[in-house]
Amino acid sequence: MKCLVILLLFTNFLSFGQIRTAKIFSDNMVLQRDVTIPVWGTATPGEQITVQLAASRASATTLPDGTWKIYLPRLSEGGPWILKIKGATNQIEYKNVLIGDVWFASGQSNMEHPVSGWEWIPYSAISNFKEEIADSNYPEIRLFTVPKYPSPKEQPDLQSGKWEMAAPATVSGFSSTAWFFGKELYQKLKVPVGLIHCSWAGTPIQTWMSRELLEIFKDSLMLPEVPATFDAHDWTEKMAESIEMSRIRRNQISYPKPELPDRINSSNFDDSKWESAELLNGKSHFGNVVWFRKTFVVPDPFASQHLLLSLGFLNRQSQVFLNGTELGYFLYPQPVKIEIPPQIVLNGENVLTIRLAQPFGESQVLGKKEQFWLSNSDQSFVTDLSGTWKVNNQLEKVIPAAKSYQNNPAYLFNGMVAPVIPYAMKGFIWFQGESDASRPLLYENMFRHLIADWRKLWRQDDLPFLFIQTSNIELTHESGTYDDSWCLLREAQQQALSLTNTGMVVSADIGNPFDVHPKNKQDFGYRLALQAFKVAYHQDVIADGPVFGSLEIKGDTVVVLMKERDSQLVTITPLNLPGFEIAAKEGPYYEAKAFLKNNKVHIFSDRIKSPAKIRYGWRNNPRCSVFNLAGLPLAPFRFENLHH
Secondary structure, three states, X not given: OOHHHHHHHHOOOOOOOOOEEOOOOOOOOEEEOOOXXXXXXXOOOOOEEEXXXXXXXXXXXXXXXXXXXXXXXXXXXXXXXXXXXXXXXXXXXXXXXXXXXXEEEEEOHHHHOEXXXXXXXXXXXXXXXXXXXXXXXXXXXXXXXXXXXXXXXXOOOOOOOOOEEEOHHHHOOOEHHHHHHHHHHHHHHOOOEEEEEEEOOOOOHHHHOOHHHHHHHOOOOOOOOXXXXXXXXXXXXXXXXXXXXXXXXHHHHHOOOOOHHXXXXXXXXXXXXXXXXXXXXXXXXXXXXXXXXXXXXEOOXXXXXXXXXXXXXXXXXXXXXXOOEEEEEEEOOOOOEEEEOHXXXXXXXXXXXXXXXXXXXXXXXXXXXXXXXXXXXXXXXXXXXXXXXXXXXXXXXXXXXXXXXXXXXXXXXXXXXXXXXXXXXXXXXXXXXXXXXXXXXXXXXXXXXXXXXXXXXXXXXXOOEEEEOOOOXXXXXXXXXXXXXXXXXXXXXXXXXXXXXXXXXXXXXXXXXXXXXXXXXXXXXXXXXXXXXXXXXXXXXXXXXOOEEEEEEEOOEEEEEEOOOOOOEEOOOOOOOOOEEEEOOOOOEEEOEEEEXXXXXXEEEOOEOOOOEEEEOOOOOOOOOOEEOOOOEOOOEEEOOOOO
C-alpha cells in the first residue's frame, strides 16, 4: 500500500506528537514466546521510538507516513511485565503483560457461539453453563474479541478492543470453542494463553480472504469494487447502525412482547377477530412471527392422565404453551413431541398456543396430517390437531432487515483480520464452512488458499492451522431424503490436510442433528486442543481417529484397513456397523452390512455381487460406528475406484 494511502487512512486516529500503538496492544495482553515480537503504531515522522519489555529493548525511527514497527527479541514464557513504548514527547506503558502462546480463533457462528449463548437465540447457552462459568477464573488466560467491522478497504487498525483476564464476567460472552480450547492448553501446558477471537456468524469463507487473493477467484465470485474514496467516520456510523438494527430485529423475532403470552394464553382471551386457517394448507407461510391458538376438550378421566402432544415440524423457532404453561422451545427440524404432565391439563376446555418465529424468511408449519395430535399413552383418547386453528401474524411487527455487509468478499478480512497482522501468534483455529456447503469444490480451493495466504501475511509459512470439520446435522424434517451437500463440504475440508502443519477435528459424532450450534462446545475445544498438542507442540498424543488407508476385495466383500494398522478399532456393535454403503460400478449405493474382524472392517451387501464403490458416514447426519481407543471417530470417506 502506498505511503499516501496509509497516511490518509491514519488521519482518523493519528495525532502527530503523540505515540500510539495498534489497538491490539493493551494492558493484560499475551505476547508470543520464542519468536521476535512485532510492536507497531504511529507517531511523528522521524521520531525515535524505543520499546522495552523485561530485559528486551529495541528502537526504530518513525517513517514519513507516520508509522513505526519494532521487533523485540525472543522471550521465554513468563511475566507479568510492563511493555514500555517511549518517544520524544510521551511514553505508553501496558501493564500485566504475559509471555506465552497466542492463538487466533476465526470462522462463523460455531466459533462465535458465546459461552452464555446469543442474546437473540433463546436457550443458546452452552451445556453446563453455570458450572463452566464457575470454573472460569484463570488470570493467566487472556481474551481479546475483535470488534465486528466489515470494510470495503483494508483498515490500518481495529475500531476498539482490549485484552481481559479470564473470569466469569469476561468468559461469559467469549467464544466457547476458543475458550475450551485455550483452557485445555493452559491446564496441560501451564503456560500463559492468549486468545484472539475474530468471527462472525453466518459468514462465508470469501469474506475472510484478502482482496488480493480473491482476484484468483474473480470468475467464480462477484467482487465488489474497491472505492476510490473512503470516509471512515461515515462508514463506521453506517456499520454501527446496521449491526444494531440487526440485533434489534433478531430480538423482536426471537422473543415475544412481554405482555403477550399471558394475555393470549388466557382461557377467556377473545380470538374471534383472528383469521382461521388450516395448519397444513399447502403453503403454510405465515410471516416472521405468528401466533396460533386452538381450544379443545379433554374429558374426564383423561384429564388426569399423562398426555402426549405431537405438532409435526415448526420452522424455525417455536414456543408451545398449554393453558398458559410453556411446554417447550423447539428449533426446526426437531420434531415437536411433548409429554404433558396431568397437573396442567384441565378437565374440559383447554387452550393450546404456539408462537412460531423465523428470522430467515417466513415461518412454516411442516409435516403430515397424521403428525398433529394429542393422545394418552394407549390412544384410547386422541384429538386431531391438524385442522383449523386461529392464526394471527399481525401481533408483533418486526423492523425490516437492515442492509448488511459482513458477507461481502474481503470485507471482514479488511476490517477485522488485516488490522491484527502481524501480531505474533502460535497458530490459528478455524470453525467455518456451513455457509459454503452449496459449493464444495470452490471451497476446497479457497480454503487451501486462505491458509497459505494468512501464513504468508503473518510471514510464517508453517504457522499451525487447526480446523473443525462440519458436524452432523439434519437440514430438513424429511430426514429420509438424500442430500450430500455437507458430505462434499467435509471432503473439501479434509483436502486441506495436504498442507503442512494442519490438523482437522472430525466432529460428525458430537454435533446436534437438530441444532446447527451444538451446545457441547467442550468436546470441540478438547479435540482442537488434541490437534494443537500434536501439530503445534509435537507431543506424542492420539489426536485423530482411525483414517481410511487401503482395501482388499474378497469376492463380494470389501475389507477396509486403516492407515494406522496397529491402532485398535473400537465399536459398540462389532457385528453390525451402521454407516457403510456399497455400490456396483454402475448403479446406486445400498446400505451395507459391516462387521469388525481382526481390526479390519468387512463390508458386503446381498444386493451387490461385484462391489466397485464404498463410502462411510456419507450423510448430513451420519451414523458413526467406528472409533479408536481414545474415543475419536473414523472420518467420513468414499472410495470409488475399486479394482478387482
